[in-house]
Amino acid sequence: MNVGVVQFPGSNCDQDVVHVLRNVFGVSARYIWHKSSKLGPVDAVVLPGGFSYGDYLRTGAIARFSPVMSAVQQFAENGGLVLGICNGFQILCEAGLLPGALVRNRSLQFRCEYVFLKTLNRNTPFTLKVPPDQLLRIPIAHGEGCYFADEAILAQLQAENRILWQYCDVNGNPTEAANPNGSLLNIAGICNARGNVAALMPHPERACEPILGSTDGKFIFASILAFLTERVALSTPKPEIFAGAKDHSNTTPAKNLEFGGKGF
Amino acid sequence: MKARIIITPKKAVVDPQGKAVQNALLQMGYKGISAVHVGKYLEIELNGIDRETARQQIDEACRRFLSNPVIEDYHLEILD
Numbered sequence: 001m002n003v004g005v006v007q008f009p010g011s012n013c014d015q016d017v018v019h020v021l022r023n024v025f026g027v028s029a030r031y032i033w034h035k036s037s038k039l040g041p042v043d044a045v046v047l048p049g050g051f052s053y054g055d056y057l058r059t060g061a062i063a064r065f066s067p068v069m070s071a072v073q074q075f076a077e078n079g080g081l082v083l084g085i086c087n088g089f090q091i092l093c094e095a096g097l098l099p100g101a102l103v104r105n106r107s108l109q110f111r112c113e114y115v116f117l118k119t120l121n122r123n124t125p126f127t128l129k130v131p132p133d134q135l136l137r138i139p140i141a142h143g144e145g146c147y148f149a150d151e152a153i154l155a156q157l158q159a160e161n162r163i164l165w166q167y168c169d170v171n172g173n174p175t176e177a178a179n180p181n182g183s184l185l186n187i188a189g190i191c192n193a194r195g196n197v198a199a200l201m202p203h204p205e206r207a208c209e210p211i212l213g214s215t216d217g218k219f220i221f222a223s224i225l226a227f228l229t230e231r232v233a234l235s236t237p238k239p240e241i242f243a244g245a246k247d248h249s250n251t252t253p254a255k256n257l258e259f260g261g262k263g264f
Numbered sequence: 265m266k267a268r269i270i271i272t273p274k275k276a277v278v279d280p281q282g283k284a285v286q287n288a289l290l291q292m293g294y295k296g297i298s299a300v301h302v303g304k305y306l307e308i309e310l311n312g313i314d315r316e317t318a319r320q321q322i323d324e325a326c327r328r329f330l331s332n333p334v335i336e337d338y339h340l341e342i343l344d
Contacts, residue, residue: 057304057329057330058332061329061332065329093334094332099334100334101332101334101335103273103277103278103335104280104281105280106278106280107280108280108281108284146278148277148278148334148335149334150276150334182278182280
């Protein structure tokens, strides 16, 4: 199992994600520099949080044209799992891999606090390990996390169960008071139509160890890893051929031990 | 030759910056201000291409990169 974590200039949650994958989950994770036009053998890609290119022009607008993004796009088109966190969400929207956009928080404040998330669809590679009816307590840290899309897109997201997480209060109600940024429909995270690209503004990688105050973020990484492991188990292994990102139904995993065993 | 681009938030998108500036103006005592929209201004210097090519090229860049059509409108002018 290999997870690639993309580093853009200005990414600042890349090391946290790699730490969680390696030290909390014990899986192989490595950095992918934004200038790289290839992802190498990876089973999933994470676009981490941060302030790529200083948020110049618009959040994610410049990162979206980094050479690595063509490879991410191709990986996603082939069915590979892509998770965007915070700035990663903004980049995926700019790249058109996810619909809508993230705009300035309605309060104009940078919000840095714990929120509660309600998981609306537990039937995705990103949510399948979230226990039913359990709210996730995960921190946010953003100034531009207000999700916007036109009514047609919002209706489509709802109809296709593509709103994965909503900001809610402690009782699971998606109230206005529980919405930290003014996101439409209290949207904290969504996925694409195919279900293999998802993103959220909260930071699950900051909530994977008890010392940090919450371990609820683990459910999201555990979901991805469980999905991939199952996929690995179901498919016929062909270690010599890399095909880490084929269709879900017919996939050869990337069993590249060159990356898997070394622990970067 | 210069391209001048003005990018403004779409009317449907909440513009908290505009609202905050509007409130400040009203607080300062300025009258008759019914709305403020905060956008961006870009100036691009061009040479070695003709006006029409410049327009087409920058117009495309506005749609693909300089503005985000989901949340913004843009106005492009080419000046000599």
